[in-house]
Amino acid sequence: MATSTTRRPSWRIVTPVLAVAAFGLTACSNSQESTDVAGTTPPVWTSSPAPASESGGHGDSHGAPATSAAPGHGDDHGAPAGGLKTTLKNGTGAEVGTATIVAEGNHLVVTVEAKGLTPGFHGLHFHQNGTCEGDFASAGGHLQVGPATAHPASGDLTSLQVGADGTAKLVTRTDSVTLDNVKGKALIIHADADNFGNIPPRYSREGGTGPDETTLTTGDAGARVACGVVG
Known part of the structure; x- marks a missing residue:
């Protein structure tokens, strides 16, 4: 009987081969991908979620930065930067308005800005003196800078129109x-409209x-109903 020339592989050879194959299967199971870039290691998915950032991420979870409230405009009666102001009071001492210059x-x-006045037009002028006493006659006549005969006077302003309220x-x-x-002078609201002397000669x-x-002197603006010293 002829002797077969086919030999069964020795277990000493098979065992290492199986070990290498098993190792290969294990290595492929972690989803690593090969890379052509030298010195790099592909990412490995471990099935564990990424740890939550203590800072809450880079989105809105940081919260908007604290901001201070917009600076207010200060006291309503305060003088504007580089300017002047006054509080206007009537004959009883009650505040009826404010002015800034x-x-x-x-x-x-x-x-x-004014309140509590009679509806209609009211003369508005800077006056010569910085006092608001009694009926406000102490404030003198309309402020005049330059020739005393000029009309309207330097201190004459647009009339104040008061609404129905x-x-x-x-x-x-x-x-x-x-x-x-005008600093240190009186600003006065009158009872009537100012005609600025605009009466035709006819x-x-x-x-x-x-x-x-x-x-010509008063504009026929009538009594003085409110006064404030500019400062």
């Missing part, structure tokens, strides 16, 4: 006076035509 180029911007707000400009001119009056001295 600021320089803007070669003009002054005058802002007046007794409130008013006026923002007006003047280049007839400066901050230095209108007659006792003793002549056109505006008389009182009209």
